[in-house]
Amino acid sequence: MLHSEWYYTTYKNITFRVATPVHTWPWMCAPYPPAPLNTFEHFARPHTADSVYGRTRIMFVPLVQGTPEWLLWREDRFQSSEAPMIMGLSPFKTAYRLWQEKTKQVPPLPPHPGMIRGLQEEPIAREHREFQTLIETPPACLECELEGLRLGASLDGYAARPNARHLLREIKAPANPDHEAALAGFIPKKYRDQMEHQALVICTAFSCDIRDLEAEYVSWRPGHPKGEMAVVPFEPNPDRWKQLIKAYHVFQQHLDDGTEPLGDAFLAAAWVWRQANEAHDDAKFAVEQARQLIIEAMPDGVDRNEGGGVLVTRSTRVGSLNNEAIFKALQSEFSIPDERLAELKAAHRGKDTETWRITPKGDPTSPPAVLPTPATEEAAPSGWAW
Numbered sequence: 611m612l613h614s615e616w617y618y619t620t621y622k623n624i625t626f627r628v629a630t631p632v633h634t635w636p637w638m639c640a641p642y643p644p645a646p647l648n649t650f651e652h653f654a655r656p657h658t659a660d661s662v663y664g665r666t667r668i669m670f671v672p673l674v675q676g677t678p679e680w681l682l683w684r685e686d687r688f689q690s691s692e693a694p695m696i697m698g699l700s701p702f703k704t705a706y707r708l709w710q711e712k713t714k715q716v717p718p719l720p721p722h723p724g725m726i727r728g729l730q731e732e733p734i735a736r737e738h739r740e741f742q743t744l745i746e747t748p749p750a751c752l753e754c755e756l757e758g759l760r761l762g763a764s765l766d767g768y769a770a771r772p773n774a775r776h777l778l779r780e781i782k783a784p785a786n787p788d789h790e791a792a793l794a795g796f797i798p799k800k801y802r803d804q805m806e807h808q809a810l811v812i813c814t815a816f817s818c819d820i821r822d823l824e825a826e827y828v829s830w831r832p833g834h835p836k837g838e839m840a841v842v843p844f845e846p847n848p849d850r851w852k853q854l855i856k857a858y859h860v861f862q863q864h865l866d867d868g869t870e871p872l873g874d875a876f877l878a879a880a881w882v883w884r885q886a887n888e889a890h891d892d893a894k895f896a897v898e899q900a901r902q903l904i905i906e907a908m909p910d911g912v913d914r915n916e917g918g919g920v921l922v923t924r925s926t927r928v929g930s931l932n933n934e935a936i937f938k939a940l941q942s943e944f945s946i947p948d949e950r951l952a953e954l955k956a957a958h959r960g961k962d963t964e965t966w967r968i969t970p971k972g973d974p975t976s977p978p979a980v981l982p983t984p985a986t987e988e989a990a991p992s993g994w995a996w
Contacts, residue, residue: 735830878978
């Protein structure tokens with residue numbers, strides 16, 4: 611298996627620390643002879659540049675991902691995995707929970723099973739991809755300062771190649787739905803901002819154009835019948851970078867002020883909903899109790915009764931169909947291949963619908979100074995403040 615070590619060298623009284631595959635020249639790729647000094651200076655120096663995003667500084671950090679030192683390094687920097695959380699697109703953690711963790715109000719959440727599986731499978735997936743391309747991409751930790759923000763990126767695979775494009779690999783070992791999306795050529799939305807953050811750190815710090823970066827999303831699902839590995843090219847979006855930077859500034863301000871990250875309007879609306887929802891739950895409980903009393907008061911053998919301002923009717927509903935059991939029975943009886951069954955399900959599935967689910971979680975905030983009023987269509991909320 612390919613593995614890495616940290617390579618130290620000095621140029622102009624500056625010590626450079628670069629993650630390097632063992633027995634290769636320090637370019638994190640296939641073996642090269644010693645490169646000209648100007649090439650090394652371009653690719654490996656802790657680069658300082660003036661760009662559209664402000665003055666930046668970057669360096670490779672000699673840390674092993676998952677160690678206590680690495681966890682400590684992550685604490686005071688915006689990391690790539692936090693980008694979907696701050697942008698409200700992560701199913702694993704909300705911006706509010708991240709704010710609580712960064713302000714030391716709650717401990718970090720323990721790794722969920724999917725994360726543990728990913729940590730176990732990532733080295734295997736990286737080795738398979740390196741074997742396919744003959745390009746070594748060891749893990750690397752990068753950090754930079756950008757417009758007063760401290761950014762970090764723990765890359766699953768990275769290669770700074772001389773006279774070639776930077777190579778970034780984001781490796782996931784997801785569940786079947788996300789892996790099948792990758793097989794179809796799509797990167798799940800919950801991972802895209804993570805890669806945008808990584809591309810932002812690399813491109814801005816090295817003052818390189820997007821065209822100088824090759825990025826790919828690698829999905830690894832051992833034993834999947836349609837393919838264990840899916841590789842999807844990733845095209846960074848500078849407009850999204852600007853949105854990320856703006857969101858980081860807003861979130862940093864909330865960290866500095868100790869204020870919750872979603873703003874007064876959201877907190878006021880949440881307080882109103884909690885009050886209404888509690889009243890609704892109380893009323894629902896009372897209605898159910900009264901319903902049972904009415905049913906118990908119905909005369910024997912009577913299916914329909916009216917009086918006291920209510921109409922009571924007894925009826926029998928047909929049981930619901932177990933579609934999955936039907937599919938399995940038909941597949942077994944008529945020997946339908948899995949691929950054909952999936953096509954039939956897709957052909958007869960209705961259109962996706964967007965819904966919002968609101969659930970109580972944690973303690974409600976104090977009553978707001980000004981209660982919100984429902985917005986009209988002409989004055990509908992525009993979404994995130996940033």
